[in-house]
Amino acid sequence: MSYHGHLVVDMDSHVREAWEPARIYDQYIDPDHRETYERFAEAAQALRTREGDVGWDKLLWPRRARPLGVYEEFLAPRATDARAPRATHVGTTIDPAVNWDPSVRLQDMDTAGIDVAAIFSSYASGFCNLRDVAFESALHRAYSRFMSDFCSEGEGRLLWIANASMRDMPETIDQLTYWGERDRYFAGMYVPRACPDGRLLDNPDLHRLFAVSEDLDLPIWVHGDEFIPPATPPAASLSDTAFARGVLQGWGSMTAAGALIGGGVFDLFPSLRIGLFETTAGWMPWFIEQLDESYVPGSAATPNLKRRPSEILAGGQFFCGIEPGERGIANCVNELGEDIWLFETDYPHHGTEWPGSAPLVYERTDISENAKVKMFGENARRFLRQYRS
Amino acid sequence: MSWNGHVVVDMDSHVYEEADQSYQGYVDPAFQEPYGRLCEAIAQQRAAGLPYSLFMSRNAILETSDEGRPLGMQDTFGLVPERRQSGAEERVPARDRVRREVNWEPRPRLEDMDRAGVDIGVIFPTHASSYCVLRDVMFESALYRAYHRFIANFCAGGGGRLRWVALPNLRDVSTAVAEVTDWAERDPNLVGIYLTPVCPNGRLLDNPDLHPLFQRAQDLDLPMLVHPGVMRSPLTPGALELDNAGFLIRSVYNPWAGQTALSALIGGGVFDLFPKLRIATMETSGGWLPFVLAQLDERYEASAHLAPNLKRLPHEIIEEGRYFHALEVSEKYVEHCVHELGEDLWIFSTDYPHTGSPWPNGVSHIIDRKALSNSTVRKILGANAMRLCSRLASWSPVAGLGSRFKSRPHRRPE
Numbered sequence: 001m002s003y004h005g006h007l008v009v010d011m012d013s014h015v016r017e018a019w020e021p022a023r024i025y026d027q028y029i030d031p032d033h034r035e036t037y038e039r040f041a042e043a044a045q046a047l048r049t050r051e052g053d054v055g056w057d058k059l060l061w062p063r064r065a066r067p068l069g070v071y072e073e074f075l076a077p078r079a080t081d082a083r084a085p086r087a088t089h090v091g092t093t094i095d096p097a098v099n100w101d102p103s104v105r106l107q108d109m110d111t112a113g114i115d116v117a118a119i120f121s122s123y124a125s126g127f128c129n130l131r132d133v134a135f136e137s138a139l140h141r142a143y144s145r146f147m148s149d150f151c152s153e154g155e156g157r158l159l160w161i162a163n164a165s166m167r168d169m170p171e172t173i174d175q176l177t178y179w180g181e182r183d184r185y186f187a188g189m190y191v192p193r194a195c196p197d198g199r200l201l202d203n204p205d206l207h208r209l210f211a212v213s214e215d216l217d218l219p220i221w222v223h224g225d226e227f228i229p230p231a232t233p234p235a236a237s238l239s240d241t242a243f244a245r246g247v248l249q250g251w252g253s254m255t256a257a258g259a260l261i262g263g264g265v266f267d268l269f270p271s272l273r274i275g276l277f278e279t280t281a282g283w284m285p286w287f288i289e290q291l292d293e294s295y296v297p298g299s300a301a302t303p304n305l306k307r308r309p310s311e312i313l314a315g316g317q318f319f320c321g322i323e324p325g326e327r328g329i330a331n332c333v334n335e336l337g338e339d340i341w342l343f344e345t346d347y348p349h350h351g352t353e354w355p356g357s358a359p360l361v362y363e364r365t366d367i368s369e370n371a372k373v374k375m376f377g378e379n380a381r382r383f384l385r386q387y388r389s
Numbered sequence: 390m391s392w393n394g395h396v397v398v399d400m401d402s403h404v405y406e407e408a409d410q411s412y413q414g415y416v417d418p419a420f421q422e423p424y425g426r427l428c429e430a431i432a433q434q435r436a437a438g439l440p441y442s443l444f445m446s447r448n449a450i451l452e453t454s455d456e457g458r459p460l461g462m463q464d465t466f467g468l469v470p471e472r473r474q475s476g477a478e479e480r481v482p483a484r485d486r487v488r489r490e491v492n493w494e495p496r497p498r499l500e501d502m503d504r505a506g507v508d509i510g511v512i513f514p515t516h517a518s519s520y521c522v523l524r525d526v527m528f529e530s531a532l533y534r535a536y537h538r539f540i541a542n543f544c545a546g547g548g549g550r551l552r553w554v555a556l557p558n559l560r561d562v563s564t565a566v567a568e569v570t571d572w573a574e575r576d577p578n579l580v581g582i583y584l585t586p587v588c589p590n591g592r593l594l595d596n597p598d599l600h601p602l603f604q605r606a607q608d609l610d611l612p613m614l615v616h617p618g619v620m621r622s623p624l625t626p627g628a629l630e631l632d633n634a635g636f637l638i639r640s641v642y643n644p645w646a647g648q649t650a651l652s653a654l655i656g657g658g659v660f661d662l663f664p665k666l667r668i669a670t671m672e673t674s675g676g677w678l679p680f681v682l683a684q685l686d687e688r689y690e691a692s693a694h695l696a697p698n699l700k701r702l703p704h705e706i707i708e709e710g711r712y713f714h715a716l717e718v719s720e721k722y723v724e725h726c727v728h729e730l731g732e733d734l735w736i737f738s739t740d741y742p743h744t745g746s747p748w749p750n751g752v753s754h755i756i757d758r759k760a761l762s763n764s765t766v767r768k769i770l771g772a773n774a775m776r777l778c779s780r781l782a783s784w785s786p787v788a789g790l791g792s793r794f795k796s797r798p799h800r801r802p803e
Contacts, residue, residue, distance in 0.1 A: 068595040069657030069698035089691065200632045202460040234649070237626035241593060243695040244652040247684045248626075254641055255631065262636040263461030282683065286676030289721045290640040301636040304461035327683045331725060 002113040007377030008358060009384070010109075010117040012223070012277040012321050012344030015099045015150070017143060018044075018054040018123050023100045028142035036135050052085030052096065060129040061229050065242035090356065094348040102153040109157065112345070112355035115377070118159045118187055118384070119147065120221070120277070122349070126228040128166060128196035137165040144179060151185040159187040159386065161221050166196050166230070169205055173212050180216040187384060188213060193224035193232040193256040201256050202263025210269045217385045219273040219319075222260075224252050232256070253279035254287050257318075261291060264304020266312045273383055275319035278346060282328030284320060285335035288313060313340060319383050322375065324357045330366035338371040342379055391506040395767045397752055398774035398781060399502070401616070401671040401715050401738030402510040404492045404540065406517055407431075407441050411493065412535040420531035444519045444621040452522045454620040456635035487742040495546035502550065505739070505749035508771070509781060511552045511580055512540065513614075513671070515743070518556060519621040521589035530558045530568070537572055544578040549784045552580040554614055557602055559588050559623075566605045573609045580778040581614040581669075582606050586650035589623045594650050595657025603663045610779050612667040612713075615654075617646035625649055647673025648681050651712075655685060658698020660706045669713035669777050671738060676722035678714055679729035682707060707734060713777045716769065718747055718754035724761065732765040736774050 002008040017024045021041060029037045044055035057063070067073045086093050098105040109117055124143055127136040140163040147160035162179060164172045172189065179186040189209065194200055201222070213220055226235055226245045232252030238245045253276045260266065260274060291309035295302065312318055313336055321344035322329055332341065345357040353360060361372055381387040391397040404411070409428040416424045430450050431441060442449045447457075459465055491498040502510055517536050520529045533556040544551040555572055557565030572579045588596050594615075606613050620628060620638060625646035631637045647670045654660070654668060685703035689696060706712060707730060715738035716723055726735065739751040747754055756766055775781045 065695055067695045067697050068593070068653060069597065069659070069662075069696065071597055073697070194630075198630070198632060200460075200634060200637075202634070204461065204463050231630070233630040233645070234626035236630055237591070237624075237628065238593075238649070241653075243656045243688055243692055244593065244649060246692065247652050247656075247681065247688045248645070248648055249684070250680075251627065251641075251645060255627075255637065258637040258640060259460060259632075259634065262634065265461070268461075280680075280684065282680035283677060286674070286680065286722060287641070289676065290644065290674065291636075294636055294640040299636070300457075300459050300465075301634070301639075302461070303459050328680055331679075 002115050003358065003362070003373070003376050006373045007381065008113060008115045009343065009377045009380035010112075010114045010345045010347065010357075011275070011342040011380055011383075012120065013117040013347045014120050014122045014349055015147070016052070016096070016122045016348065017099070018056055019052050019096050019099050024146045025139065025142045028145040030138045030141065033135055033138035036132065037138070040135075050085065054123055056123055056126060057228070061126050061227070063227060064240050066240040068241065068243050087350070088348075088352050088354055089350055090353050092354055092356075094352075094354065098348050100150070102150055102158060106155065106157060108347070108354070112347070113358045114345070116157050116159065116380075117347070118161060118221075118380075119151070120161050120190055120223055121163055123228060124163045125190070125192045125224065125230065127163075128192075129229045133165070133167045137168050137171045140165050141175065144175060148179065148183050148186070151183075154185065156185075159185050159384070161187050161190045164189045164191050164209070166192065169209060173208055176209065176212055176216070176218070180212075180218055184386065186218075187386070188218035188221055190221045190223055192230050193222060193252040194230055194259075196230040198231075200259035200263070202259040202265070207268065210265060210272055214269045214272040217271075217388060219275060219383050219385070221275055221277060222253070222256050223277045224256075225278075226252060250280055250283040250287075254283065257287070258291060261309045261312055261318075262302045262305055264302065264306070266315065266317050267304055267306045270317075273317050273319065275321065275342060275383060277321040277342075277344060279321065280326060281320050281322045281332050281341065282326055284332055288336065310336075313337075316382070319379060324360035325353065329364065333367050333371050338368075338374045339379060339382075341371075341375045342383065343376050391508050392752065392756065392766070392770050393763075396508050396771035396775065396781075396784070397506055398509045398511065398737060398771045398778075399505075399507045399739050399741065399751070400511050400614075400669070400736045400774050400777070401513060402741040403513050403515050403743055404543070405489075405515050405742070406492070406536060406539070408443065408532070409441075411539050412532065415535040415538040417531050417534060420528055423525065423528045424531075424535075444516050444522075445619065452519060452622055455633050456620055456638045458633040458635065460634050460636055487748065491742055493543065495543060495551060499547060499550060501741070501748065505741070506752040507739070509550050509552060509774075509784060510741070511554065511774075511778070512544065513554050513583060513616055514540070514556065516618065516621065518583060518585050518616070519618060519623075521558075521560060521585075522622045526558065526560045530561055530564050533558055534568065537568070541572070541576050541578065544576075547578070549578070552578050552778070552781065554581045554583045555579055555611075556583050559585065559599070559602075560590070562598055562602050566601055569602075569611070570605060570609065573611060577780060577783070579611070580780045581612045584613045584615045584650075584668075585623050586615055586617045586625045586646035587623050587653075591623070593653035593657070595653040595659070600662065603659060603666055607663045607666040610665075612669055612777050615647065615650045615668065615670045616672060617643045617650075619643060643673045644677050648677060651678075651681065652685060655703045655706055656689075656696040656699055658696065658700070660709070660711060661700045662698055665711075667711045667713065667777055669715065669736060671715045672717075672740060673715070674720050675714050675716040675726045675735065676720055678726060682730070710734070710776070713773060718751045723755075723758060727761065727765055732762075732768050733773060733776075735769045736777065737770045 151158040
């Protein structure tokens with residue numbers, strides 16, 4: 001209980017499964033897919049240029065960053081990829097072993113004052129760009145087996161989130177059910193901000209996933225990245241403009257939240273809890289006002305939506321991760337209440353403030369002590385099945 | 390002087406221009422043939438019992454679009470019944486409450502402005518910027534010239550209270566520069582240059598091809614006025630990614646367009662390269678601006694190499710006073726915006742006579758906000774607009790047009 005005797009849960013941490021993918025996949029891949037896996041691993045390895053290089057991105061979702069305001073700068077690829085792979089943006093260094101050795105990870109959590117961490121994958125959603133859907137599902141299954149073993153050695157402090165195979169819902173539901181019934185550290189399904197075919201999260205094909213999650217009392221974890229498939233706005237239309245895309249990172253989550261709310265998911269599944277992660281949150285008050293403005297009861301545009309979007313936020317099913325250094329936290333809390341915000345660090349990615357994330361919240365004077373306690377852990381207790389019972 | 394002796398400027402009003410009627414008599418003779426074909430298509434559309442539509446509908450002549458997909462359902466084939474709440478005044482489109490003549494006759498428009506407590510209305514077209522979908526770039530320019538002649542004549546009858554915005558052809562910047570220069574030199578009612586949030590070819594506003602236009606705007610002391618258009622070209626980010634879901638499109642499309650434009654202008658170094666140029670964004674709401682600026686600052690600190698022309702933190706550009714932003718008068722976070730970014734960049738806009746306009750109650754939405762000081766209200770309602778558009782400063786209610794300008798009749802094409 002790291003914050004004045006209160007629980008601190010990091011609701012958005014990661015393993016960088018591409019750092020040394022052999023440690024994660026070699027042992028756990030289905031025999032039926034081993035041959036494909038070995039070809040895939042070899043191809044990705046050949047594209048790696050340095051320690052920690054993903055490789056998969058160059059293979060499955062290559063991109064370049066275009067500078068604004070000039071015609072061509074002819075930037076060499078390494079010029080935009082020059083940051084030290086182990087370093088955070090605040091200059092601290094993280095041991096890559098945190099991605100496969102639970103004891104190293106727990107030490108880092110102690111250093112950062114984190115009691116419990118929920119762990120996402122880093123890149124696996126991009127496997128939806130594979131043509132072979134069955135192989136994508138096999139990679140997700142292998143990841144789940146690895147994470148189950150990894151977290152079983154976490155002294156109850158490590159929780160994991162499985163990757164949904166969005167192109168194969170029956171498989172995803174099987175995996176959800178399997179792990180939901182067997183693994184006490186399994187926390188639910190990671191769903192990207194849109195479907196790989198471009199449909200949004202209102203897609204009724206997902207209703208079965210929502211229903212089973214609700215039955216198992218497991219939340220849905222919506223996460224994504226502007227640069228990793230499946231694409232969400234503004235990925236397609238801003239193409240290679242990294243500066244603008246980075247700035248507008250909230251758009252994918254606006255799309256997801258708008259589709260879930262407007263699609264009536266919270267009304268159709270009244271016990272389902274859904275969280276948005278790694279999206280910043282300062283846009284949320286303004287965005288909910290926009291949705292409220294667009295909402296017309298009984299409109300053909302939202303036939304399943306039975307109440308104002310702001311009422312859904314107040315209803316206890318909707319949660320949102322908040323970046324600890326965000327300027328707009330106080331406005332978020334003042335406008336939308338204390339009960340939806342979740343503490344997140346993005347550890348061990350480059351953007352984390354590790355180990356200084358929690359102090360960024362401790363030291364804030366613009367939100368109440370009660371709001372901090374809820375943000376650090378009490379809201380997570382309502383979100384996570386592990387604490388609800 | 391409609392508010393306590395201070396000028397009230399509506400920085401974003403419109404005319405519903407209809408190509409077959411509004412431009413009649415204003416199109417260059419050399420383009421009468423394609424114009425005649427366009428009018429014929431419109432005539433056939435009307436004869437079929439369809440409303441006039443060049444853009445933004447399934448039956449549009451130049452560019453169709455669809456935002457009718459209901460969320461949360463599979464295929465509905467358009468058969469989901471719509472049941473709107475009855476009796477909600479704000480849901481009744483302003484266009485249904487406003488006389489159609491306000492789009493071509495100055496007098497009824499001025500009467501509406503009097504009723505709304507607006508001294509000066511800055512007028513944008515409704516759809517004309519989407520002529521960029523035409524294959525013939527020269528015909529596009531001809532239609533902009535026709536619009537300019539039409540709107541200049543319209544505003545000439547407004548005693549200085551009706552002002553207009555020029556439409557540059559972003560596919561032919563040199564022609565656009567010449568056209569804007571010509572009008573700026575002979576019409577005092579021209580107060581700014583319309584800028585779509587992205588270029589017709591999909592490039593963003595950091596595009597150096599636009600620099601000659603920005604340079605001329607700076608030289609002429611005319612602001613660039615960014616204005617989006619929902620689901621019509623040039624399509625802005627999100628248009629093709631929101632899966633035709635009207636609920637989402639109506640919630641975020643224009644704000645995302647504004648965010649894209651501002652990010653590209655700031656990140657592209659436009660404010661640094663053109664140190665006297667003033668720029669404003671219209672009809673995108675304002676509540677997102679504090680958040681996006683914080684993000685821009687953060688991004689600049691992390692990735693300055695991706696914005697090589699930008700020489701300072703984005704919020705410093707805003708503090709400098711050359712960027713302005715239109716608020717929607719009824720949006721919830723006006724006070725938050727002022728608290729976060731100060732009172733000097735916000736401008737009053739009503740979108741009159743479009744659907745969703747608060748007309749005739751726009752001014753009261755601002756002055757009834759008890760948390761805003763009198764100074765802030767005065768700036769939002771007009772003083773900031775006068776700084777944005779220097780040509781507005783010459784207006785007085787007694788003299789009509791100020792002494793700086795002499796109104797002249799506008800030539801129809803030979």
